[in-house]
Amino acid sequence: MNPEEIRKEFPIFSERPELVYLDSAATSQKPGTVIEKISSFYSSKNANVGRGLYRLAGEATVEYQRARSEVADFIGAESDEVIFLRNTTEATNLLASSLDLDGDIVLSEMAHHSEQLPWRRKAEREGLEIKYIPTKDKKLDMEAAKDIIDEDTALVSISHISNVFGVENPVEELADIAHENDALISVDGAQSVPRKPVDVKDMDVDFLSFSGHKMLAPNGIGCLYGRKDILKDMEPYQVGGGMIRTVKKDEVEWEEVPEKFEAGTPNVAGAVGLAEAISYLDEIGMDEVYRHDRELAEKARSELENIQGVDVLAPKDEEISVVSFTMNFAHPHDIAEILNQENVAVRAGHHCAQPQMEKIGISGTTRVSPYIYNTEEDISKFIEAVKKVKSVFG
Ligand SMILES: Cc1ncc(COP(=O)(O)O)c(C=O)c1O
Incomplete structure (x- = not known):
């Protein structure tokens, strides 16, 4: 599968070429077909x-x-x-x-x-x-x-x-x-x-x-x-x-x-x-979709883990498809707002799982959820934007 080509089939990315959409766990974008x-x-x-x-x-x-x-x-x-x-x-x-x-x-x-x-x-x-x-x-x-x-x-x-x-x-x-x-x-x-x-x-x-x-x-x-x-x-x-x-x-x-x-x-x-x-x-094949999403999620996870003060909420020994993280110097809403200024769309909040948040003692996380139209470049732009958050709040 070729996410660059797939992206061209989604009208929203022609309308908004600058958009780095990483909130597909909330809702996905729609292809022209x-x-x-x-x-x-x-x-x-x-x-x-x-x-x-x-x-x-x-x-x-x-x-x-x-x-x-x-x-x-x-x-x-x-x-x-x-x-x-x-x-x-x-x-x-x-x-x-x-x-x-x-x-x-x-x-x-x-x-x-x-x-x-x-x-x-x-x-x-x-x-x-x-x-x-x-x-x-x-x-x-x-x-x-x-x-x-x-x-x-x-x-x-x-x-x-x-x-x-x-x-x-x-x-x-x-x-x-x-x-x-x-x-x-x-x-x-x-x-x-x-x-x-x-x-x-x-x-x-x-x-x-x-x-x-x-x-x-x-x-x-x-x-x-x-x-x-x-x-x-x-x-x-x-x-x-x-x-x-x-x-x-x-x-x-x-x-x-x-x-x-x-x-x-x-x-x-x-x-x-x-x-x-x-x-x-x-047409893409669900095995490919699975592989692609996990690959991008793992890239996001490993690069986030290299940033000091970032905590990725995922089991150490398992691959994941969606990445939630916190930063010890910034609130999820502030993180999402700075990411937004860089045209990176992510979700911040309790993700409709408040009892789980309460159990781990936090009010919310910032969540990145890649899908078929996301590229490695999107993840790189996201990581650059996270570094900007660090430079503002860290
Ligand atoms: C795991 C899970 N279950 C249920 C839902 C609810 O989906 P919907 O709002 O489409 O009913 C969501 C939505 O984010 C979800 O992530």
Whole structure:
């Protein structure tokens, strides 16, 4: 893969040639092909789906269902195991609302708020217990995990790649531990599905959620994968049009999965855009995407580690995809502001993981998250800008 060439296919970098965009963990930029696909859907295929009998509605429905099967192929699932939603947050809210649990919920300390809060609310409402797998040396404490996940556990919910530490959690091993204890496992793939090959059957997970906007697709489209036998028995998350088979005044029969979980008019153009984004990533190859992102993250990490006063928050012995750091002489917001003056866009703050920040005794970090359109030169510009921060505050 050639990031210099890839970059040319993203209109934002022609509009803003000076931009060093290193905040793809927050949201990715969009290639021209995805922007054009959405525009062409609205220009030539737009109609509501699953309702109209005319030709145009039929074509829109075919596009929507084709998008679903392309997303399913991308993660090794069947089409009817993929539910289109707005984003990872909505996927977890669906699960926490609709999944019947009779036992403890196991989360990790590093979980994103969007993963923690829906489960915490469910636990409060239903009198379930939440247990946390601790973080040790910036990674999941697997010894503790083996003790915490036991026969009282009903569900383990875990991030695949941490948006704070960039570390990859051993989901296959956690899936084995969960299943040995007759518990389910749900994986937050918000940071992994955009960055590495992910196959739900190989990982043997019961649920996987992710957001299109972090993987070249538009905002407002995301997915929940769920094992069909479990989804089939779950109650719908929202009710309304498009998700019923029959409604009488005193009776209602739901549609089959996945329509049962997609009440109201869906984001059809978003789904079509997501399928186009997937074609783009497939063309590069997810192994290459993974290698490239890690290579740039490792370059950023090793160069940051050479700057005195900088602390990189990552396990010493593991490769990472996203780099969080602190500087003992400057606040993350000040760092991000000086980087901004150098046209380097990074994220600063608690990264929606406040309990994790509290545990390690900091209010936030500065985070660098490279993606397919970033080059080694971007990392060098970022490092030069960090040195400027040091010269101002250090
Ligand atoms: C690990 C992780 N989970 C969940 C989310 C939430 O994603 P969204 O805001 O698209 O729902 C994010 C977003 O940054 C994330 O990094």
